Amino acid sequence: MFARTERLLLRPGWAEDAPALHKAIADERIVRNLASAPWPYTLADAEAFLATEREPQATGLLIFRRTADAPELVGCAGFGRRPSGAVEFGYWIARRHWGKGYATEAGKALVANARHSLRIGKLTASHFLDNPASGRVLEKIGFRPTGIVAPRFSAGRQAEAPCRLFELDLQAGEAAAAPAPEPVAAMMAA
Template sequence: MLEQLKTERLILRPMGESDVERLAELANNWDVARMLTRMPFPYTRAMARDWIARQATDRAEGAEFVYAITHEDGFIGTCGVQAHADGTNEIGYWVGEPFWNKGYATEATHAVLNEAAARFGAGTLISGHFADNHASGRVLTKLGFRYTGEEKRWSLARNEHVHALRMVLKQEAKVGRNAA
């Protein structure tokens, strides 16, 4: 069962039907979608509904757990971890454009990293960002991720392979702001 996580300003909880409208509204933004690998654009309510339904299945199978990031303004984005067959776990996140540059992505991701450590124990967490998404690079660096290389990753919204930077965090490393 996915538990609720609380931070200083946020509540992270399982996704639900009540998130469909706001998810569709915030995700249907080119500046959000183009920075993500798996988000289509345009983004519809039907897509939001289907994606939320898949999260319950993925969670039950242990393949992925995704939290709705909520604030006093309601739903503002998502953050989750996907388990890979090679034993690594990949963290991903996004927040809607009205909530950028407020530290919400860092705060939510920090909470989910700690939850991943509790769930999965020692191991490697991977993440990354498109090379033109400097803000995401700052979030991950603050949390202790280090660059490991470059690759081309498919962007569903852009409909092309995009230059991306890979990052890694060893689970035994301190998880926190400015971790060394």
């Protein structure tokens, strides 16, 4: 899957992206807010992430800021399959790019893909309570709090921490107004 927005390009990661991915995510303030990324995050972790086979409904896309020159890696977003079978949305943005709206822009593109191309009916998401900015991003994308706070393990923290749960019913049209993705967004990896 690929997606293009006004400022961003979202695409699968390739092996040659490992150094840029490592550089962007190897920050304890980022990793501690993720469930599955370990701390410290090594180049080998980036290489393993990029080598992981994924099904279309459990994809991780690198987020690149489009520039006049080579695109710049600013983060990652995608969908993962929870043990319950639910499809979960997650993302991270490199710290030097916080506050620029990239997470919201990328999230809206992925939600549009989930609805129009992947035909996913419902998405879940969560954020650790000590990261309320992530909850604000989820709400801008269209997610609604479920009212549930539950413990969740963070590999970066090596501990459980309380997490606020969100959901987005794509069939009910709850998503924030997002246009159908550009034709490139509907391309699926074979």
